[in-house]
Structure formats: structure tokens, C-alpha cells
Amino acid sequence: MTVTRFAPSPTGYLHIGGLRTALYSYLWAKQNGGKFLLRIEDTDLKRNSLEAAQAIEEAFKWTGLSHDGEIIYQSQRFDLYKEYVQELLKKGKAYYCYMSKEELDALREEQTAKKERPRYNGKYRDFEGIPPLGVEPVVRIKAPLSGEIIFEDGVKGRISFKAEDILDDFIIARSDGTPTYNFTVVIDDALMGITDVIRGDDHLSNTPKQIVLYEALGFKIPKFFHVPMINNPQGKKLSKRDGAMDVMEYKNMGYLSEALLNFLVRLGWSHGDQEIFSLKEMIEFFNPNDINASASSYNQQKLEWLNACYIKNSTSKRLWQEALNFGLDIREDKNAEVLADMLRERAKTIVQLVEMANAILKEPQNYEQKAVDKFVTKESILYLKEYLQLLHINKDLEFAGDYENITNEFLEKSGLKLKDIAQSIRIALVGSSVSPSIFEVMSVIGHNSVCTRIEKFLAGRQYG
Numbered sequence: 001m002t003v004t005r006f007a008p009s010p011t012g013y014l015h016i017g018g019l020r021t022a023l024y025s026y027l028w029a030k031q032n033g034g035k036f037l038l039r040i041e042d043t044d045l046k047r048n049s050l051e052a053a054q055a056i057e058e059a060f061k062w063t064g065l066s067h068d069g070e071i072i073y074q075s076q077r078f079d080l081y082k083e084y085v086q087e088l089l090k091k092g093k094a095y096y097c098y099m100s101k102e103e104l105d106a107l108r109e110e111q112t113a114k115k116e117r118p119r120y121n122g123k124y125r126d127f128e129g130i131p132p133l134g135v136e137p138v139v140r141i142k143a144p145l146s147g148e149i150i151f152e153d154g155v156k157g158r159i160s161f162k163a164e165d166i167l168d169d170f171i172i173a174r175s176d177g178t179p180t181y182n183f184t185v186v187i188d189d190a191l192m193g194i195t196d197v198i199r200g201d202d203h204l205s206n207t208p209k210q211i212v213l214y215e216a217l218g219f220k221i222p223k224f225f226h227v228p229m230i231n232n233p234q235g236k237k238l239s240k241r242d243g244a245m246d247v248m249e250y251k252n253m254g255y256l257s258e259a260l261l262n263f264l265v266r267l268g269w270s271h272g273d274q275e276i277f278s279l280k281e282m283i284e285f286f287n288p289n290d291i292n293a294s295a296s297s298y299n300q301q302k303l304e305w306l307n308a309c310y311i312k313n314s315t316s317k318r319l320w321q322e323a324l325n326f327g328l329d330i331r332e333d334k335n336a337e338v339l340a341d342m343l344r345e346r347a348k349t350i351v352q353l354v355e356m357a358n359a360i361l362k363e364p365q366n367y368e369q370k371a372v373d374k375f376v377t378k379e380s381i382l383y384l385k386e387y388l389q390l391l392h393i394n395k396d397l398e399f400a401g402d403y404e405n406i407t408n409e410f411l412e413k414s415g416l417k418l419k420d421i422a423q424s425i426r427i428a429l430v431g432s433s434v435s436p437s438i439f440e441v442m443s444v445i446g447h448n449s450v451c452t453r454i455e456k457f458l459a460g461r462q463y464g
């Protein structure tokens with residue numbers, strides 16, 4: 001069974017690179033009927049916070065990516081890590097090192113002066129004497145001194161590291177007994193039964209160390225997929241300005257989670273030239289072996305385009321619910337879904353949808369001057385007055401079609417064209433010359449508001 005995991009360190013929010021890794025891991029597990037687990041790597045008690053862990057969980061909830069089983073918190077597993085450190089010590093695969101900080105610093109200085117790579121010199125690797133007093137030892141792994149560490153990466157192909165270039169007997173437990181990063185990752189991945197590790201390629205240099213640990217512990221080595229970074233359009237590291245933001249900021253900007261996931265799945269992976277993927281299709285088609293070996297490029301327009309597509313294809317009910325979640329300042333309206341339906345083609349984000357909905361639902365406080373100058377004339381005011389009278393007489397208008405019929409009647413009688421009055425009506429109703437069909441707007445705001453808005457507009461005009 002395929003078991004994957006997402007293992008964020010809760011030092012801050014969940015950013016889109018992390019979410020993409022999580023998505024890939026999720027899809028791969030689900031495709032294989034396997035499990036997707038979530039592990040919070042919170043051993044660094046100084047840098048991690050509970051709020052950050054909660055923020056990650058909240059972001060997960062929003063995206064709808066659900067993890068299997070309980071969340072594993074590394075901070076609750078210190079005893080377990082200690083047991084494995086002891087086991088390695090017992091088996092002679094790890095050892096106590098009593099080198100003091102001063103000694104280690106001096107060694108490092110000497111190596112740097114000789115232009116050598118700073119590394120531990122193995123002083124206590126085979127030490128059998130009496131340990132020096134007053135030094136709390138660290139525990140180091142006995143790493144291979146020569147040879148190569150080779151593995152087949154599912155994204156990058158065959159990777160080999162020369163042991164002497166990258167390894168020394170690295171520390172697995174600090175002098176206070178706490179385990180180090182690579183050690184906890186290996187213990188947990190092994191005990192959680194992880195078969196496929198999909199993670200950012202910034203972790204590539206940790207992998208040979210982790211392989212050394214897998215071997216020392218006698219654990220099965222999982223398959224690795226190191227996913228290249230997401231760059232900005234200029235090919236540089238993605239900064240906050242380009243989109244390296246908290247996933248929840250995308251929610252706040254009015255993106256739908258499906259659109260964001262669709263955007264992310266395509267950053268670094270493709271399936272023919274298909275652009276739009278339902279989650280079901282992603283699960284069906286995604287394969288981490290097809291992830292691009294080179295970095296992908298963040299493209300904001302693409303995200304907007306996808307979001308607009310998802311908005312267009314969402315049910316009106318869902319759209320209205322999303323709008324309400326944004327604190328659309330309006331009671332639940334019987335015409336709410338009509339309104340959402342009207343705006344779905346125009347809004348690229350839920351924020352825009354809310355703005356447009358508010359512009360229709362709220363009586364305009366002022367009228368866009370440019371539009372007034374362009375469209376409102378002495379004549380159009382006169383027509384509008386006559387039109388208003390007709391509306392007053394016909395109180396039972398309800399649907400867009402009713403307003404359209406009465407307007408056509410009016411145009412016929414007065415020999416006018418729709419363009420002679422449409423913009424004046426629109427400005428009176430919403431304060432600007434842009435809105436969806438005026439008849440639909442009228443049906444949404446209702447007869448009463450239609451009349452009062454036109455009256456209010458006329459009252460402010462000095463013409464005629």
C-alpha cells in the first residue's frame with residue numbers, strides 16, 4: 001500500500017509550495033488506495049508554535065485535503081527517538097562524542113584555513129578510554145567513510161553522493177538528549193510506514209544522511225521524489241510579492257480552493273494539454289514520476305483565469321455562500337442566487353463578486369461623474385421621469401422579463417430606443433454605467449427599490 005505524508009515544520013504559515021507538496025502526496029496516495037498522513041515537525045520548541053500548527057491545519061481544512069488518521073506531533077515522541085538512539089549506541093552504530101565546543105571550533109578553523117570542508121574528524125568514533133570530565137556528550141552516527149550513497153529519485157533520476165564529500169559522523173542526539181532533524185524524520189517515516197516521500201528539492205542534501213540512518217536502523221528505504229521549487233516569472237526564488245504567501249491569503253483574496261489546487265497541480269506537472277482538473281481527475285491522472293525535473297514558474301494570470309473558470313462553473317448557491325462568508329453585508333435574499341448567477345461570468349474572484357453584488361444591492365451614495373457627464377442629458381431625464389410613472393402604475397413587476405416587457409412598451413409608445421434611456425436607468429440604479437442587464441438588476445433589487453432609486457436620482461438633477 002502506498003503511504004505518503006506531508007511533514008511541515010510549524011514555523012509559520014502554510015505557503016503554496018508546501019501546499020503543492022501536500023497535494024502531490026495526497027493525490028498519489030489516493031490514486032493507489034493508500035494513505036496520506038500529516039506529521040507536524042515541531043521538535044524545535046523555540047521556533048515552532050502551536051498557532052502555526054493550527055494555521056496549517058486550518059489551511060488544510062480550507063483546501064479540503066483530508067489526511068488519514070491522527071496528526072502526528074513530533075514533540076510528543078521524544079521518548080521514542082531516545083529509544084532508537086540507545087539502540088544504535090548498543091549496536092555500536094552510533095557513539096558518544098565528548099568533543100567540547102572549543103575543540104570543535106578550533107578544528108573547524110584549522111580546516112577552513114586549509115581550505116578543507118569543515119567536518120568532524122572522528123576523534124571519538126572508536127574511542128575506548130575514559131571520557132573527559134565535564135562534557136555532556138552528543139551522539140554521532142557512524143557514517144560510511146568512503147563509497148557512494150546512491151538512490152533513484154522518482155523526479156530527478158539517479159542521484160549519487162560521494163560519502164567523503166557530504167558526510168561526517170553527524171550528530172543524531174544533542175548533548176541535552178534531544179534528537180536532530182534528520183534522525184526524527186527517518187524514525188517517523190519508517191514507523192509511520194511511509195513508502196513514498198514527496199518533498200521539496202531543498203531537502204535533497206538531507207537524503208544521503210537519511211539513507212545512512214535507514215541503513216543503520218535496518219529500516220526499509222522509501223522511494224523519494226524531490227520536487228523542484230516554484231520560481232517567479234523571472235526565474236528567481238518566489239518572494240512574498242510574487243505569491244509566496246500564506247495559503248489563507250489566497251482565500252482572503254477571493255480564490256476558490258479548487259482553483260488554487262488546480263493551479264498548483266499544474267505547476268510542475270502536466271497531463272497532455274489539459275488545464276482544468278477536478279480533484280477526481282487529479283487523483284486519476286497524477287503521477288509523481290511525471291513531475292518536471294526543472295523548476296516551474298508562478299503565473300498569476302493563470303491562477304486568475306482558473307479562478308474565473310471555477311466561479312463560472314460553481315452553483316449559484318455555492319457562490320452566494322462564499323460571498324456571505326466574506327461578510328457580504330446583506331440578509332439572505334430570495335433573489336440571491338439570481339444575483340450570483342448574474343455575476344458569475346464577470347467576477348474573477350469572490351471579492352469581486354462581493355463588490356459587484358454590493359454595488360447592486362446597496363442604494364448608490366453617489367453617481368460616477370464621468371458616466372453622468374456622458375449619458376445623462378436633459379432629454380434622458382425627461383424620459384426617465386415618464387418611465388418612472390409607468391413603473392409606479394405597474395406595481396406587480398417581479399422578474400427580469402416583466403421589466404423588459406414594460407420597458408419595451410414604453411419605448412414603443414415614446415418612439416425611443418433602449419440606448420436612449422438604458423444608461424440613465426443604470427446610473428440611477430447602481431451609480432455607474434457598468435452593471436449586468438438592467439432588467440436583471442431591477443428584478444433583484446425589487447420594484448420598491450427600483451422606484452426609490454430612480455426618484456432619488458431624479459431629485460438630485462437640476463435639468464428639466
Ligand code: GLU
Pocket residue numbers: 007008009041185198199200203
Ligand atoms: N519539515 C520539513 C519542512 O517543513 C519537511 C521534511 C520532509 O518533508 O522530509 O521543510
